[in-house]
Amino acid sequence: MIKALSDxxxxxxxxxxxxxxxxxxxxxxxxxxTTGNIEAMLTANSVVLIASIGMxxxxxxxxxxxxxxxxxxxxxVIAGLVMAASGSVLLGAxxxxxxxxxFGLLNGLLIGVLGLTPFITTMxxxxxxxxxxxxxxxxxxxxGTPYSMMxxxxxxxxxxxxxxxxxxxxxxxxxxxxxxxxxxRHVMLIGSNRNAARxxxxxxxxxxxxVYAVSxxxxxxxxxxxxxTLGNAIPGVGDTLLLIIIGAVVLGGTTMEGGEGSIARTVLxxxxxxxxxxxxxxxxxxxxxxxxxxxxxxxxxxxLSMKLSTRRH
Amino acid sequence: xxGNTTTPLLSFRGLKKSFSGKTVVDGISFDLxxxxxxxxxxENGAGKSTTKNMLCGLLxxxxxxxxxxxxxxxxxxxxxxxxxxxxQELSLxxxxxxxxxxxxxxxxxxxxxxxxxxxxRIVREQLDFLGMDIDPHATVNSLGAGMQQxxxxxxxxxxxxxxxxxxxxxxxxxxxxxxxxxxxxxxxxDRGIAIVFISHFLExxxxxxxxxxxxxxxxxxxxxxxxxVTQRQLxxxxxxxxxxxxxxxxxxxxxxxxxLRVENLGSADFRDISFAVQRGEIVGIAGLMGAGRTEVAxxxxxxxxxxxxxxxxxxxxxxxxxxxxxxxxxxxxxxxxRVNGLFLNRAVRENLSVAAISRFIRRGLFKLGFSxxxxxxxxxxxxxxxxxxxxxxxxxxxxGGNQQKVLLSRWMATEPEVLVLDEPTKGVDIGAKFDIHTRxxxxxxxxxxxxVVSSDLPELLQLSHRILVMRKGRxxxxxxxxxxxxxxxxxxxxxxxxxxx
Numbered sequence: 001m002i003k004a005l006s007d008x009x010x011x012x013x014x015x016x017x018x019x020x021x022x023x024x025x026x027x028x029x030x031x032x033x034t035t036g037n038i039e040a041m042l043t044a045n046s047v048v049l050i051a052s053i054g055m056x057x058x059x060x061x062x063x064x065x066x067x068x069x070x071x072x073x074x075x076x077v078i079a080g081l082v083m084a085a086s087g088s089v090l091l092g093a094x095x096x097x098x099x100x101x102x103f104g105l106l107n108g109l110l111i112g113v114l115g116l117t118p119f120i121t122t123m124x125x126x127x128x129x130x131x132x133x134x135x136x137x138x139x140x141x142x143x144g145t146p147y148s149m150m151x152x153x154x155x156x157x158x159x160x161x162x163x164x165x166x167x168x169x170x171x172x173x174x175x176x177x178x179x180x181x182x183x184x185r186h187v188m189l190i191g192s193n194r195n196a197a198r199x200x201x202x203x204x205x206x207x208x209x210x211v212y213a214v215s216x217x218x219x220x221x222x223x224x225x226x227x228x229t230l231g232n233a234i235p236g237v238g239d240t241l242l243l244i245i246i247g248a249v250v251l252g253g254t255t256m257e258g259g260e261g262s263i264a265r266t267v268l269x270x271x272x273x274x275x276x277x278x279x280x281x282x283x284x285x286x287x288x289x290x291x292x293x294x295x296x297x298x299x300x301x302x303x304l305s306m307k308l309s310t311r312r313h
Numbered sequence: 314x315x316g317n318t319t320t321p322l323l324s325f326r327g328l329k330k331s332f333s334g335k336t337v338v339d340g341i342s343f344d345l346x347x348x349x350x351x352x353x354x355x356e357n358g359a360g361k362s363t364t365k366n367m368l369c370g371l372l373x374x375x376x377x378x379x380x381x382x383x384x385x386x387x388x389x390x391x392x393x394x395x396x397x398x399x400x401q402e403l404s405l406x407x408x409x410x411x412x413x414x415x416x417x418x419x420x421x422x423x424x425x426x427x428x429x430x431x432x433x434r435i436v437r438e439q440l441d442f443l444g445m446d447i448d449p450h451a452t453v454n455s456l457g458a459g460m461q462q463x464x465x466x467x468x469x470x471x472x473x474x475x476x477x478x479x480x481x482x483x484x485x486x487x488x489x490x491x492x493x494x495x496x497x498x499x500x501x502x503d504r505g506i507a508i509v510f511i512s513h514f515l516e517x518x519x520x521x522x523x524x525x526x527x528x529x530x531x532x533x534x535x536x537x538x539x540x541x542v543t544q545r546q547l548x549x550x551x552x553x554x555x556x557x558x559x560x561x562x563x564x565x566x567x568x569x570x571x572x573l574r575v576e577n578l579g580s581a582d583f584r585d586i587s588f589a590v591q592r593g594e595i596v597g598i599a600g601l602m603g604a605g606r607t608e609v610a611x612x613x614x615x616x617x618x619x620x621x622x623x624x625x626x627x628x629x630x631x632x633x634x635x636x637x638x639x640x641x642x643x644x645x646x647x648x649x650x651r652v653n654g655l656f657l658n659r660a661v662r663e664n665l666s667v668a669a670i671s672r673f674i675r676r677g678l679f680k681l682g683f684s685x686x687x688x689x690x691x692x693x694x695x696x697x698x699x700x701x702x703x704x705x706x707x708x709x710x711x712x713g714g715n716q717q718k719v720l721l722s723r724w725m726a727t728e729p730e731v732l733v734l735d736e737p738t739k740g741v742d743i744g745a746k747f748d749i750h751t752r753x754x755x756x757x758x759x760x761x762x763x764x765v766v767s768s769d770l771p772e773l774l775q776l777s778h779r780i781l782v783m784r785k786g787r788x789x790x791x792x793x794x795x796x797x798x799x800x801x802x803x804x805x806x807x808x809x810x811x812x813x814x
Binding site: 176181182185192193195198199201259 | 616634635636638639645647652653654655656657658659663667668670680681682683723
């Protein structure tokens with residue numbers, strides 16, 4: 001019993017911290033543990049959750065996708081424009097995913113086939129996607145979001161916001177793909193040792209292209225969801241999200257070296273950051289002070305997961 | 314040579330070392346006299362590294378006594394006591410010069426200014442002492458592995474010049490470089506330096522050393538003069554079991570049915586490579602490092618671009634790739650298992666099943682899941698004699714021999730009919746080597762065609778039906794088992810007229 005508990009703490013080093021913060025904030029602020037606040041927290045973080053899953057897949061394969069933040073913006077803007085023109089939410093969702101797929105394939109082909117470095121390549125894609133978002137929207141929020149889209153943002157099923165359900169669906173599908181299919185196994189093994197994967201006969205190129213493509217599509221879905229949570233497609237929606245996304249993944253305990261980590265860890269990382277931000281807001285800590293605390297927490301989380309993973313052998 | 318009348322430079326009495334209650338070395342006692350060369354041998358995990366680290370003062374023993382020049386010392390100060398070590402992994406800065414590397418521990422000159430001229434003088438003197446013609450201004454990267462090893466020795470001797478410890482110094486050296494190293498060791502011995510030589514290669518121990526210490530499971534199981542013990546006896550002492558059943562003869566190939574044919578393979582690294590391997594045949598490829606052997610093997614599997622054709626079971630392979638060759642029943646065990654073979658931070662289970670996943674699992678609903686993988690890989694671990702605590706342990710926690718067995722078992726699982734094995738026993742202990750050889754023989758007896766690339770000539774002589782020799786990207790010779798002659802093979806591989814190059 002104690003061993004099982006200590007094993008799970010090692011696999012999920014932030015779990016006890018998350019519990020502690022949750023309990024702590026509930027005691028400190030009367031507003032923290034209320035239905036309204038929990039729902040607000042869930043709604044506000046569904047975009048980050050979906051994008052973090054994409055980033056986790058790329059990290060596990062030993063890469064990085066810096067473009068995911070502004071792919072969110074670009075796909076939100078294009079989906080917004082499509083919905084405004086057609087009035088169809090479904091067309092908007094398809095457009096967002098298609099835009100994400102295009103950017104993801106661009107990354108994947110440049111990195112997997114041409115062999116460019118992930119960092120530089122996705123940084124360039126990030127710029128392009130940001131440019132696309134601002135050019136197409138002329139720099140302002142896209143008007144004409146259908147009412148049904150806004151309703152979707154407010155919809156709650158079994159006490160949980162629909163956008164969160166969407167996030168959880170993404171989590172479940174990616175979890176299945178990562179842990180139960182050859183594709184997922186190959187992603188982990190490429191992240192562990194890319195050369196060895198090649199020598200073992202794994203199609204490294206194809207897997208790399210597909211992972212960046214999936215990351216792009218998840219960026220697209222996150223962009224679409226952002227319209228539901230914010231009410232409009234905002235061209236700058238993704239600009240500040242990159243570090244939160246990377247922070248959540250790293251804090252959860254998935255390393256940037258590849259081959260080590262999991263989707264469940266990222267879910268906990270996202271949970272930790274959202275509890276922290278919400279709690280600090282409620283006890284009245286100013287935004288910029290919060291940044292300092294978030295930074296310190298990421299130091300702590302990285303140190304903790306390093307400590308625990310080295311002790312294992 | 315032992316000069317028993319003089320006091321020993323260094324003595325150990327009942328040395329012991331435990332880590333958090335677990336004793337890894339227990340009761341090491343020996344004397345080291347000037348000019349003595351002692352071979353420290355044992356399998357992986359026998360305690361050689363721990364002993365070495367206590368010898369050079371990196372680890373403090375938890376029990377026993379150390380005597381320097383006949384006096385008991387409180388702790389081993391290493392350099393201050395004249396003891397230096399060259400560790401298995403070289404510790405040179407590739408982009409710095411030879412002189413800078415050798416003096417890096419204590420630069421001549423003042424705190425603010427390095428006396429470059431003095432440095433050059435010191436280094437030249439040291440290189441002259443070693444009898445090596447190396448330019449002190451050359452960067453270390455521009456030197457071959459052998460020269461780097463010698464720079465490392467020169468550096469060690471600059472700091473301390475009574476006792477020199479060498480840990481597996483020859484693993485990355487070619488035959489010629491190895492000979493040069495041994496000549497230097499002979500010279501050092503003649504000058505009264507005591508040397509502790511750690512090596513897996515018993516042939517080298519016999520070439521270099523005059524006495525030996527055998528460690529097994531942390532215990533000193535034997536020591537004495539090498540002249541009094543045969544290599545077989547030494548092996549048996551190391552492993553604790555005997556290898557008398559290791560066959561010197563192999564079953565000849567019966568019938569002829571060609572499994573693999575390579576025709577006119579060529580690339581930037583090699584030219585005009587053509588050979589064929591029959592079913593049931595083991596063909597060795599000998600040559601020096603850099604002769605292009607690995608490059609040829611990789612080209613067969615499409616890991617490197619090359620012109621020419623590869624035929625499997627009489628049919629030409631249209632597009633070469635690892636996955637495609639796997640489907641044809643052809644597999645490649647890469648040379649460097651840590652770089653190209655293993656997924657170090659993943660479980661043994663995943664490392665074993667990767668090449669033939671469908672043989673290990675049953676797919677569930679919607680073709681998902683890996684059920685049965687655990688039991689199936691455990692069965693492989695048991696039958697291959699891989700020593701691991703459990704199937705999900707990370708593969709980097711294993712010894713070299715067990716890692717190599719994991720890699721070999723991964724490819725065995727594909728039930729290959731043709732195997733290309735690149736340095737299959739590099740850096741593994743004798744026990745594992747014996748097991749791997751047995752397995753290769755069994756495979757051939759069951760009709761597989763095997764190509765073994767190895768720098769360990771005794772291994773090829775023992776294992777192969779036929780040996781091909783490569784030199785500078787060309788096939789330069791072929792020996793059938795009746796014609797095997799190690800001297801001829803070595804001289805062909807390192808032909809004299811090529812030495813200048």
